[in-house]
Amino acid sequence: MTTDQEVAALTIPEQIWLWLRLNMVEIAGAFAVLVIGLLIAGLLSRWAQKALNRSPRLDPTVSNFLANLIKYALWALVLVTVLAQFGVETTSILAALGGMALAIGLALQGTLSNVASGVMILVQKPFKVGEAITVDGITAVVQNIGLFTTELKQFDGLFVMVPNSELWNQPIVNFNRHPTRRFELIVGIAYDDSMDQARKELLALAEADQRVLPDPAPQAFVASLDDSSVGIGLRVWCATGDYLGLSWDLTEAAKARFDAVGISIPFPQREITTKTA
Template sequence: MASQTPETSSAGSSGLDLSFVASIVDWLEANIMHIIGAFAVLVIGLLIAGVLSRWAERALGKSSKFEPTVANFLSNIVKYALWAVVLVTVLSQFGVETASILAALGGMALAVGLALQGTLSNVASGVMILVQRPFVVGEAISVDRFTAVVQRIGLFTTELKQFDGLFVMVPNAELWNQPIVNLNRHTTRRIELIVGIGYGDSMKEAREALLSLAAADERALDDPEPQAFVASLDDSSVGIGLRVWCATSDYMALTWDLTEAAKARFDEAGISIPFPQREITMVQG
């Protein structure tokens, strides 16, 4: 068998390289206009996508209905959607069937959506929370088993700080699917205090004593005016109720002060606050 000399091998390699370069040159000459057009579409499309996304972010940021996080998220959606349009347009310049590309992208999007349905659910819920604004940062809410102050609202989770100082991170989907009680949204709240008195004590005197406490405290609002009433007839006591409206910021302090003052006032007036009692009758056999 004849052996191949180095000179022959080098010549063959050079010929292959020249042929490859020639084929590239021929392809460039045949598609130069398509390449220029695709490059122009790519550059102009990316510039337009950037301008429109920034315009969308500024426009949404000026609206009081959209939080900055939502504005940034929606502007990014606009940008990525325009990028996809630019990519499909560039490929069409080279005769690529865009219908098959769109079908493939749709299939990929469906697969990703199914794989990340929990995450996407949190994102959708986060967007709804930021748009609908059932609560904002700094407000206290009660939802499910948590009563806490909102620290941060993200697209995936919401961070809460309980009144005992504990940190809580809740997925947005869980928050959005639960009834939410906002403790700070309205400027006024109603306090309802129930104090039990003995059956032998005067209900009228007890009501007047509670109303006098409300009248003496400047934090209690006159409109709606305080109300005192008989709330219940229990086994060992008569429940006397007091309803007082106050500023939301005064709710906890006024509740504590009225509870303490009610006990002191009843003691001064000789009105008893009985503890549960049970009468037992012994029958001799």
């Protein structure tokens, strides 16, 4: 048995060699726990990633994030177990790790909020890459969805990067989620023109266009009585991919058809009556 005085009389290399000899069993056990623990953590992480990738609701980015989270948590558990082999008080270590996690969480509150929002976006999927959306006054096509930010491309070609927390906390309009859309056209005609004829002409245009779906059937109606005109409305349903082209073509065709049959589209007018005393 070596006394404290004898240990103190040794040089530092000799003290290290003595400590290694006295704790050889603990060192071997800790090394074994470290190696086996890291191997198990890697296996469980890969197994979790494969299991998560089988779910159609989870994006690959979310699967990777959750798999890495499991791996790092297992690493921390292995580290605490190894330190316990040498008699280190694990309670204080866990308390220190908890305090450190709290400090990091407070310092990175905005970043963690973006990560949480990114995970929710990838899980709930209010939009996907390639879909056109409107959010907070921005209309653009989704280019990439990350854990921190989402990249958008406006229709004029401009690049927009939005933090995920701002996207998740705003109402999102998705133009491509449903396979069909309704298009509504309102054309003003003169009060002297026939409303019934105008409705029939618009319905004839809709029926002649193959992009207009028969169900729900096209509708033509009197939409408004304005100061200088009567608004005649047309509602049709079409495939989402045909919406833009159909809206342009029906608007142009309505003007040409009304001109051809003598239905006028009046300019704004105002009648002024002057009374003399």
